[in-house]
Amino acid sequence: MLILSILSGVLAIPEIFIFVNLKNSANYFNLASIFIVKSMISILLVIMQNFILFKFEEKFIKVLIIRLLKYKVNISQGNIIKILTINLNSVFHSFGSGLIALANDIFFLIFYFIGLVYITTESLKIELSIKILIVILIIIGTILLLIYIPIRILRIASKNLNFGLNIYSNKIKDLADFITNKVNVIDEKKFIRSEISESFKYTNKFQIIQFSIMESFKNYSELICGFFILIYIYEGSDILKVIAVIGVIIFRLLPISIKIISNINRILSGIPALRQLNEF
Amino acid sequence: MNSNIFKGISTLTGPSGSGKSTYCRNIANKNPKNVFMLPQDPVYLHTSITRNITLDRPRISFDYFKAIFDILECESYIDYLTFERQSTTNKYVSLSGGQKRRIFLLRAFYKKYDNYILDESFVGIPNSIIENFLELILQTKINMLIITHDENIIKIINNNYIYE
Numbered sequence: 001m002l003i004l005s006i007l008s009g010v011l012a013i014p015e016i017f018i019f020v021n022l023k024n025s026a027n028y029f030n031l032a033s034i035f036i037v038k039s040m041i042s043i044l045l046v047i048m049q050n051f052i053l054f055k056f057e058e059k060f061i062k063v064l065i066i067r068l069l070k071y072k073v074n075i076s077q078g079n080i081i082k083i084l085t086i087n088l089n090s091v092f093h094s095f096g097s098g099l100i101a102l103a104n105d106i107f108f109l110i111f112y113f114i115g116l117v118y119i120t121t122e123s124l125k126i127e128l129s130i131k132i133l134i135v136i137l138i139i140i141g142t143i144l145l146l147i148y149i150p151i152r153i154l155r156i157a158s159k160n161l162n163f164g165l166n167i168y169s170n171k172i173k174d175l176a177d178f179i180t181n182k183v184n185v186i187d188e189k190k191f192i193r194s195e196i197s198e199s200f201k202y203t204n205k206f207q208i209i210q211f212s213i214m215e216s217f218k219n220y221s222e223l224i225c226g227f228f229i230l231i232y233i234y235e236g237s238d239i240l241k242v243i244a245v246i247g248v249i250i251f252r253l254l255p256i257s258i259k260i261i262s263n264i265n266r267i268l269s270g271i272p273a274l275r276q277l278n279e280f
Numbered sequence: 281m282n283s284n285i286f287k288g289i290s291t292l293t294g295p296s297g298s299g300k301s302t303y304c305r306n307i308a309n310k311n312p313k314n315v316f317m318l319p320q321d322p323v324y325l326h327t328s329i330t331r332n333i334t335l336d337r338p339r340i341s342f343d344y345f346k347a348i349f350d351i352l353e354c355e356s357y358i359d360y361l362t363f364e365r366q367s368t369t370n371k372y373v374s375l376s377g378g379q380k381r382r383i384f385l386l387r388a389f390y391k392k393y394d395n396y397i398l399d400e401s402f403v404g405i406p407n408s409i410i411e412n413f414l415e416l417i418l419q420t421k422i423n424m425l426i427i428t429h430d431e432n433i434i435k436i437i438n439n440n441y442i443y444e
Contacts, residue, residue: 170326170372177323182311185316187391188323191335195327 001052001100008045009107014038016115018247022233049100057092062090064277087273095270102263105256116249125169139243143250146224150213157209164203171196218255225251285441286395286423289414291434293427294443300427303443304397317397322384328369330362333386339366342392344348344420351412352382352405363390377405385413407432 002175018031308317325332402410
């Protein structure tokens with residue numbers, strides 16, 4: 001499994017190779033071929049990793065059932081169901097799967113950095129001056145702003161969404177109380193119906209914003225990354241290339257960094273189930 | 281009983297669990313446009329006091345609403361002017377049981393219905409207020425059936441029914 005993860009990380013090298021050679025349009029056919037092969041290998045590696053994980057789960061369940069039947073005579077019915085459903089699901093689908101994804105991402109980052117060290121030391125020769133540093137700082141400031149704006153909007157949307165969800169759940173409670181009374185007061189019914197509809201509309205507005213930003217953040221990063229690639233391809237100065245490389249690094253690696261955080265969360269959420277499973 | 285139940289003010293009493301509320305609920309649910317029923321435990325909605333009373337209904341349609349408002353002595357927590365201004369604030373205010381009972385009565389009488397059923401709606405309200413309230417209702421032409429175990433209310437009203 002570790003070898004597969006390392007192999008998946010090694011695929012960062014062809015990606016950097018494609019990026020560095022984007023300037024030469026004569027190579028586009030070869031670059032596109034490399035990209036296709038690289039993507040196909042990535043898919044195959046992910047499929048292989050999941051196949052191994054879930055085949056292991058099958059074997060694991062068999063062993064677990066044998067152990068339960070043999071040694072755990074006094075175990076309660078509820079515990080048996082919990083172990084074989086919720087716990088197993090958390091261990092394999094949160095902890096196991098999250099760990100594999102995390103290993104893949106970390107190896108990708110490692111190899112990406114190895115590739116980038118190569119670019120900056122071999123292909124670009126620049127002399128640093130105060131002027132260049134100021135330009136770089138301005139560009140880094142712009143990049144940070146490009147990251148900050150969607151995150152800020154997301155935070156505001158999430159805050160309002162939580163507020164809206166509280167109101168919505170209160171309105172649902174009103175509806176439940178009204179139904180419990182079993183008295184058909186038309187005015188009350190109309191009021192409660194409209195309140196639920198209004199509060200849901202309010203909540204949904206922020207849900208749409210939150211969902212749209214979260215789901216499109218990867219594409220947003222790729223879009224900005226694309227602009228920096230264009231700057232890199234453009235026949236400009238070395239400073240411009242450095243700026244482009246910084247932009248590409250940040251916006252290519254940003255979604256992966258976010259994925260790493262979510263995978264760490266998945267792993268952490270699976271740990272209690274793993275501990276419980278270990279007790280048996 | 282069925283034919284006389286909505287002639288002026290009547291009370292309906294009887295042992296707990298005998299089915300008084302169910303009986304009245306059936307009447308109210310069959311005629312929702314003509315009968316307004318306040319159940320034993322109405323919903324104090326998660327919104328402002330004013331909207332709990334108005335339920336966003338356009339304006340006061342019961343001539344005696346102001347008089348009822350004064351009798352129920354609610355001015356310390358509701359400003360009557362908010363009804364005239366059609367206030368739409370949503371600020372939820374927590375109230376005591378007795379205060380909520382008054383809000384529910386104001387909700388019922390914000391709009392004029394021909395018939396009302398009040399199920400234990402005076403619990404927690406002082407007797408002096410109940411007496412004034414019933415006196416006022418007697419002056420109006422509305423019909424009201426009060427489900428109650430309160431001897432004081434039964435004494436004030438002439439038409440009393442026992443449900444068994």
